[in-house]
Amino acid sequence: MSSYKPTEIDIEWLKTVTGMIKNGGMLAYPSTQLVYRVWHQKHELELVNPSILLSRDSHETHLRTINVLKVMGWKMKEREGNL
Numbered sequence: 001m002s003s004y005k006p007t008e009i010d011i012e013w014l015k016t017v018t019g020m021i022k023n024g025g026m027l028a029y030p031s032t033q034l035v036y037r038v039w040h041q042k043h044e045l046e047l048v049n050p051s052i053l054l055s056r057d058s059h060e061t062h063l064r065t066i067n068v069l070k071v072m073g074w075k076m077k078e079r080e081g082n083l
Contacts, residue, residue, distance in 0.1 A: 006068040014068050018045075032058040034065075039077065045069060046077035 018038050021027055027036045027045065033052050036045040045065070052058045066076045 004064055004067055006064070006071050010064075010068050011071050014065070015072060018074075029061060032061045034058055034062055036065075042077070043072075043074040044077040045074065 017027060018040075021038045023038065023040045025038050026048070027038055028034065032055070033049070035048045035052075037048055038045060047053075047062065053062055069075055
């Protein structure tokens with residue numbers, strides 16, 4: 001997982017999707033059941049269901065999402081309970 005580097009497609013996809021969501025709106029990844037709240041002013045995503053990170057696939061996708069956010073200049077909002 002540490003060798004993952006976001007592709008241009010990954011970056012553009014997340015930029016486009018977050019751009020279509022209103023501030024405070026939700027972004028969901030159906031395949032992994034990850035759900036994030038989008039905060040445009042702070043350039044942050046907030047994981048709203050941290051218990052899903054117990055799933056290996058969800059955890060890996062979450063880490064990849066963090067890597068894409070870094071490239072975008074965004075971050076993952078720290079929240080009690082995030083793994």
